[in-house]
Amino acid sequence: MTITIYRARRILTMNPARPEATHVAVRDGRILGAGTLAELQGWGAHRLDERFADRVLMPGFVEGHSHLLEGTQWRFVYVGYFDREDPDGRVWPGARSIDAVVARLAEAARALPAPDAPLVAWGFDPIYFGGRRCERGDLDRVSDTRPVAVLHASMHIINANSPALARAGLLRADIDHPGVPLGADGLPTGELKGPDAMGALAPKVGFDRSVLAGDAQGLRAFARLCVRKGVTTATDLASPLPENAVAMMLEVTGEPDFPTRIVPLLRLQSQPVPDAIARVVALKARSTDRLRLGRLKAVLDGSIQGFSARLRWPGYFNGAPNGLWYLAPEQLQAAYVEALAHGVQVHTHTNGDEATEAALDALQAALARHPARDHRFTLQHCQLADAAQFRRIRALGACVNLFANHHFYWGDQHYQSTVGPERAERMNACATALASGVPLAIHSDAPVTPLGPLFTAWCAIERRTASGRVLGHAERIDRAAALRAITLGAAYTLGLDGEIGSIEAGKQADFAILADDPLEIAADRIREVRVDGVVQGGRVFLAADL
Amino acid sequence: MDAAAPLPVTIVGGYLGAGKTTLVNHLLRHPDGRRIAVLVNDFGDIAIDADLIDARDGDLIALAGGCVCCSFGSDLLGALERLAELPAPPERLLIETSGVALPGALARTLTLAPRARAAAIVVLADAETLEARLDDRYVGDTVRAQLAEADLVLLNKADLAGPAGIARSRLRLAALAPRARASPCVRAAVPAELVFGIDADGVATRAAPDDRPPFGGPRPAPASHAASAWFASISLELAPRVDVARLAAVLTAPAHGVLRAKGLLRDIDGTPVALQVVGARAEIVASGHADPDRGRLVCIGARGALDGAALRAAIAAAVRTA
Incomplete structure (x- = not known):
């Protein structure tokens, strides 16, 4: 059974009895102890691993409230206001205006093979764009044939373009729902608020949480x-x-x-x-x-x-x-x-x-x-x-x-x-x-x-x-x-x-x-x-x- | 039924314990030839009585007589699509909401579905506990909002509440749900037509223009829970042409005790129409069923509250005929 002793610049243990250490000994994936090298050598034959010698170790962080969707949704296009790092380490710069969002979506659309394949994006946060609401006309600039759906950062609203609304059967004038604001033409503006309105469209464009x-x-x-x-x-x-x-x-x-x-x-x-x-x-x-x-x-x-x-x-x-x-x-x-x-x-x-x-x-x-x-x-x-x-x-x-x-x-x-x-x-x-x-x-x-x-x-x-x-x-x-x-x-x-x-x-x-x-x-x-x-x-x- | 016509949906709401599931089972026991689908969204099992169940396939339960039942979780619109794809799609849909859902909100969600429409909102209330629910610090506003959006309120467990309890419940309802028409019942035993509407056959089979005993047969002994003990129907014969809008106004007024009505008539200009009334809501659509010689009207109300003579007088006074 191999013992590895890691040396670190500093180990913050979160153990109040021994809050700091320079070394931690590991066997079978578990901790033998944290302390000085001299203290840990008592465990017997070991390999000293110095690769963290200029690093600080803390207990691995525990995220007590997250969702796996944080990983799955990177298959869609990120259009948030803030910079965000993806699972592969690429930092996507924030899209700071509706024009920037449209530009990023247009670029992503060009990479899609089929002309009617839906384009889905997430992280949209128009509250930072002043009072301006995003409407379906904005997203029709991305494509007026391809369905485009953009999920807000809050996860409570989707903005859709006209083809996406049409695919979901929502581009009609007889809708009466508080989550579906209507424009002057009586048709939905493209904003779908709340789980019911979102649920009418999301599965039609391939965004299905289940x-x-x-x-x-x-x-x-x-x-x-x-x-x-x-x-x-x-x-x-x-x-x-x-x-x-x-x-x-x-x-x-x-x-x-x-x-x-x-x-x-x-x-x-x-x-x-x-x-x-x-x-x-x-x-x-x-x-x-x-x-x-x-x-x-x-x-x-x-x-x-x-x-x-x-x-x-x-x-x-x-x-x-x-x-x-x-x-x-x-x-x-x-x-x-x-x-x-x-x-x-x-x-x-x-x-x-x-x-x-x-x-x-x-x-x-x-x-x-x-x-x-x-x-x-x-x-x-x-x-x-x-x-x-x-x-x-x-x-x-x-x-x-x-x-x-x-x-x-x-x-x-x-x-x-x-x-x-x-x-x-x-x-x-x-x-x-x-x-x-x-x-x-x-x-x-x-x-x-x-x-x-x-x-x-x-x-x-x-x-x-x-x-x-x-x-x-x-x-x-x-x-x-x-x-x-x-x-x-x-x-x-x-x-x-x-x-x-x-x-x-x-x-x-x-x-x-x-x-x-x-x-x-x-x-x-x-x-x-x-x-x-x-x-x-x-x-x-x-x-x-x- | 016309395949392109939207599926009429009855929404059954009400707080926990009001009797929603009892009503669903009662209706599935009395489908009267209708192919009914039931969508359930309660936090709990699909509590269909075992003897009604033919087969189960995942979420979908097949019932005797071609009826089906399934739970829809958070995806009502997806469930509607699956129903439409069944080999024998339903003719009537009943949605049982969760105990904290707002049936009016569900009706608005149905406007997002291309081929379904909310035809009636029926809200059950446990007449014995209604007052306590209305004043509950957590759910009082939810219960009040549920009732305020109802076309019909069924004051269930009327035997337990007693006449005085029913009277107090009615007073509270009149203040907070002025649109709703209320009726007491026991064990949610109500005529299926009250929930689903009266179809054309239902009008035709009540050919005699008189106060016949409800739903055929001799006047029953009033067993305390039977639908016939609490509800009555009357059928009326009207002139060949009537002012349907005025007739609808009479029927939807609270004074005459009409909970449900269906008329097959010709409008004053001769257009053949069907008039469907549920509580204060009336719907007039073109129909091929109207008899050229006379109009027919069937009304359902609470026994004792539905007053045929007064209704006839009111129609005679207010509705132009030809």
Whole structure:
């Protein structure tokens, strides 16, 4: 059994008993210990590996809320406002105007063989183009024969051109739907808002999430992105997990050079609660080291920027009506009861504070029926929770995974229109969570925002919006807390903190390899820390070699 | 049925426990020759009574009499396409929404489907718990929005709620859903025609222009849950030509207790039409079924609330004939 001792410029272990080290010894993909070379030599014959001698090692980052779509959607054209790195390391510059978007689409269209093959793009963010809406005429400039569909960065809107609308049977004058604005000619303008309107078109142009969920190439691409971002464990939150997708994931993650531990959650959607729980329990037994099955995700409400989140009084700042329940609170409670009875962990999407309150009521009632000492039920996003709710979360033994990246991308909109200044400043209240003793993770919700835990940490530390405003000074957290949130914190919410999240004896040899020291670089530059790759289960994956 | 005509859709909504699935099973038990498809979007099994099921193929359940049932998850439009591709496409579609869905929003989504149209929105309410639901801190606004968009509200479990409970429910409904017409029922046992509409045959078979007992046969003993105990129908013979728009206005007014009506008539200018009424909604379309000698009209209402004499008088007073 070979022992490898890696020497590093600095090892930030996240183990408070031994926070720093210069060497880490690895055997069988696991950590023998972190310390000095002299300390580790006691393990016996070893090979000293110096390749990270001028690098900083951290525990491999854990992304507690992402989606495999972050990998699959690179098969489509990126037209976002911000620069974004693809799985192969190419940085696509942001498209800063509708003309730039059209130009990039036209270039991509020229590369497509068939004249009627649909062209799909994603990441579009016209909120940065002033008040100008994109209309089908804009995209008809790309082609007036080829269907063109452009998914917004929020994932809640699609813009289509005339051929795409025609292919979906939507280029007609008798449509009466709030998600389909009509032009002066009575025909749809090309904007399709919300899942119903989007669903009328997306499958017709080849953008079908259920198909993409079973895509092996997309999973491999997702894992390459994880390597580039220092991520060694990432969630897919969540999918219906049909048998073919599970078989595909087992096969792909089992490939010897697959570099990431994937944690897919089953989404509770149309199946009865007992069936869903039974399925999760059955899946859990099929888990492997790199595919961790056996958790349930529930979605209670919608999104804040889509005005479909459930808010408590006083509701939306711009007067929009309250959002939608995606599950009835009593259905969530039934799911919690059944899950606790079978030892299944549940992650619950709550965006609005009313949804959070309902989830806490459900959890309190379920725990009264099935007391559980260490359930680690986690509220995902939980963006608008106030201090009293964090105290309740703590009292009920729950965790939160807050959407730190949201401030940068939508903070200005939240300040101006969705929830107004005061509540925008308390959104994703990391400092309050920690002060309340709530276990904290922070996330990207990739592909809604780009995968990149160091960027996510920067968001929680700085709380800057795209326009530069600091949104809620009081909720900023220090860098040690932020770095903990993207490692041990996220691992805790997955019940994996005994195995990953820190560099200490017995744990998986999962490291992020950094060219810069996140404790030495200025706090406001943590997002610039360069990532060389990862060590995952003792295997080295360098971005440069992908 | 004309293959090009859009498929008429009845949307069945209502909060959890109101009796949606009971209604679906009741209707599938009484298809009366209609080839019905049911699309279900509840968070739960497709709870079709086992004895109705012929076969299962994945999501699709085949039922006796050529009816089918499937769940549609988040892809309603895809499910509609799959139904249209069946060897024997359905003649009537019933969509059972989830307990927190807004049926009006679903009706608007149907406008995105090229070959389906929302014909009626039926919302069930558990009459025993309705008041508590309406005031619930979390779902009260959802329940109110569901009811406000209904054509018909079925106050289910009327036996448990009792007359006083029904009366209180009606008061609340009048304030928050003024368009909706409400009727009590038990175990969601309602005439299928109330949900799907009365077809031309249904008008023709009620040839006698009088208050016959509902749905053929002698007046039944009022077993507490039977549809016939809670609903009545009347059929009327009208002049050869009537002002259909005025007639529709009479039938859709709340005063006469009409929940559903179907007329096969000639308009005052002689155009043969079919008039379909559900609650406050009326639809007039050209039809080849009208008899040149007389108009025929069938109305369904709550027993005791549907007043044939008053209706005749109102029609005589308000509707020009020739």
